[in-house]
Amino acid sequence: MSAALSTGRLLMIGLLAVSLMVLWLMLSNGLWERAERAGPTEVFLYYNLSTVLTLSLVVLSLYLALFVVILAASLVVIDPDFMAEIMDGPVGFSNYVDIAWLSAALGVVAGGLGTSFDQTTDLRQLTQGRREVQRRPEPEQHGGR
Numbered sequence: 490m491s492a493a494l495s496t497g498r499l500l501m502i503g504l505l506a507v508s509l510m511v512l513w514l515m516l517s518n519g520l521w522e523r524a525e526r527a528g529p530t531e532v533f534l535y536y537n538l539s540t541v542l543t544l545s546l547v548v549l550s551l552y553l554a555l556f557v558v559i560l561a562a563s564l565v566v567i568d569p570d571f572m573a574e575i576m577d578g579p580v581g582f583s584n585y586v587d588i589a590w591l592s593a594a595l596g597v598v599a600g601g602l603g604t605s606f607d608q609t610t611d612l613r614q615l616t617q618g619r620r621e622v623q624r625r626p627e628p629e630q631h632g633g634r
Contacts, residue, residue: 491587492576499590506594507552510601511544517605520544552597559596560589 491499515521520540522533563585573580 491591492584494587494591496587499587499594503552503590503594506597507545507548510548510597511541513601514544514548514604515540548597548601551600552593555596556589556593559592560585563588563592 494502522536522540567585567588569580572584576584
């Protein structure tokens, strides 16, 4: 499938995967701050911008790490002669890069969606840390922990 897609299209798929996962993580975890509270709107702008930038860098970093791991694994696992037979043509390093790029995009989407099913991960705490704890007191202790 990756061989049928142009380089530009693969890049757009990767960018779309990263962008959608940042959006998904922000919305599904309630990380977007609305200027409903008293305070300057500029503070909310900076707060939201820092959250978007942080999530973007993290998701992009994980995408690139996943790409490298998949590329290395595909070079080890997929025999070039087998791939040439399947593709009915010559195979080069770029074919392995294409496979890794598309697979990493799908992996990032699956991982981002998977965060919705993990109730133990507090993404708000991970992304906003100490300042968030100071701003929003915890309603009650979790079972005495």
